[in-house]
Amino acid sequence: MIKFKVGLIGTGYISIIHLEMLRRFADVEIVAVADSNKQSANNAAKKFDVPKVFYTASELIQEKEVEIIHNCTPNHLHFEINSEAIKAGKEVLSEKPLALTSEESAVLVELAEKHNTVHGVNFCYRYYPVLQEAAARVRNGNLGDVRLVLGHFLQDWLSFDTDYSWRLDPGMAGASNTMADLGSHWCDLVQFVTGLRIIEIMAEFHTILPTRKKPKSGPLSFGASQNNDVEEVKIPVEDYATIFIRLENGARGNFSTCQLAIGKKVDIDLQVYGSKESYSWNHVHPNAITIGHRDKANEIFYESPLLQTEDTRKYASLPTGHPIGYHDTIYNFFMDYYTAVAAKREGKKIQTNYPDFYAGHSEMKIIEAAVRSSKSGGWEKVQGK
Numbered sequence: 001m002i003k004f005k006v007g008l009i010g011t012g013y014i015s016i017i018h019l020e021m022l023r024r025f026a027d028v029e030i031v032a033v034a035d036s037n038k039q040s041a042n043n044a045a046k047k048f049d050v051p052k053v054f055y056t057a058s059e060l061i062q063e064k065e066v067e068i069i070h071n072c073t074p075n076h077l078h079f080e081i082n083s084e085a086i087k088a089g090k091e092v093l094s095e096k097p098l099a100l101t102s103e104e105s106a107v108l109v110e111l112a113e114k115h116n117t118v119h120g121v122n123f124c125y126r127y128y129p130v131l132q133e134a135a136a137r138v139r140n141g142n143l144g145d146v147r148l149v150l151g152h153f154l155q156d157w158l159s160f161d162t163d164y165s166w167r168l169d170p171g172m173a174g175a176s177n178t179m180a181d182l183g184s185h186w187c188d189l190v191q192f193v194t195g196l197r198i199i200e201i202m203a204e205f206h207t208i209l210p211t212r213k214k215p216k217s218g219p220l221s222f223g224a225s226q227n228n229d230v231e232e233v234k235i236p237v238e239d240y241a242t243i244f245i246r247l248e249n250g251a252r253g254n255f256s257t258c259q260l261a262i263g264k265k266v267d268i269d270l271q272v273y274g275s276k277e278s279y280s281w282n283h284v285h286p287n288a289i290t291i292g293h294r295d296k297a298n299e300i301f302y303e304s305p306l307l308q309t310e311d312t313r314k315y316a317s318l319p320t321g322h323p324i325g326y327h328d329t330i331y332n333f334f335m336d337y338y339t340a341v342a343a344k345r346e347g348k349k350i351q352t353n354y355p356d357f358y359a360g361h362s363e364m365k366i367i368e369a370a371v372r373s374s375k376s377g378g379w380e381k382v383q384g385k
């Protein structure tokens, strides 16, 4: 019965959601986990009854039984681990951002093509059923021409100078904090829903808290440390960004993101205005979109396996009126990703409407254009292979 043998690297915050969602698939067996933090690896193995535990990524990658690797390590390890996994012949599902630079992500795309890897990047928010529905309505022509895209992604977990995370260290996170961590998700939603590429960006980056108290020991994923042994450190990356965007069809947009927006937890807002109708979605109420009309009353469209278009029904997996949640978005992504793995095994063509390394690479180029613009003060093209 078991068809897919999975190994997961990096047993921190997001990995637990990967492991929980993988357990919903009867044909997936989690055969190994790895983390350089032995206690974290052991805890995850115990909790999820995983037989093999490793304390280095390489050992897990070289484990013959492992066929598919979920890479849940911090950003600076994505390139190295994804490359090694691809070269070892594994399928790779990586956390976002795909790498630290677009040079690295371009190499990963090339490697994955060369090795015929089934590759995925966890841009999970697009898997809310109503966002799949919005994308389908754009594809079907309901929206008309895309004219304008607006939105934000706000959080508050970095509001105090006692809040610290590896996401503020460019050595681990890359040249951008907020834009890479949150902006990449929003830009993925824009490109997914509209089907259009973002081609130019003008950005303002700002660091609201330029110094913070960093715990002297232990890495921190999110929020305030309980550790009083801290050192003052300068923060070289932004914690606020606003960008203006131009899409390939000439449509315009703007977006703000910040992790010091007190009171906002995961407030993602996306508004897409077309020549016939508009879609407004907010993650605070993620199960519905407002379909806006000019000459008749607006509609609230609630996710529904009965009412969604044919190809997006499968994502609204509960009877109409029962809301799905963040976990289910990751389950929905895995459903598409593992369908692609199965298709490859059966020698069929892989359907590529899920977020793959091409999407991950595209987001790296967007982040880099935003970083360049924050320095030049002008419009920058999203460029590179």
Ligand SMILES: NC(=O)c1ccc[n+]([C@@H]2O[C@H](COP(=O)([O-])OP(=O)(O)OC[C@H]3O[C@@H](n4cnc5c(N)ncnc54)[C@H](O)[C@@H]3O)[C@@H](O)[C@H]2O)c1
Binding pocket: 009, 010, 011, 012, 013, 014, 015, 034, 035, 036, 037, 040, 055, 056, 057, 072, 073, 074, 075, 077, 095, 096, 097, 122, 123, 124, 219, 220, 221
């Ligand atoms: N898609 C999403 O919505 C989403 C949400 C959260 C995090 N993420 C991404 O997931 C990744 C991990 O984030 P997190 O919040 O889970 O971080 P985390 O710090 O909670 O977990 C990272 C884990 O990796 C382990 N690790 C570090 N170095 C290692 C090494 N050399 N070998 C093996 N393990 C190692 C750490 O010990 C830790 O357990 C990041 O890239 C982040 O951007 C994505």
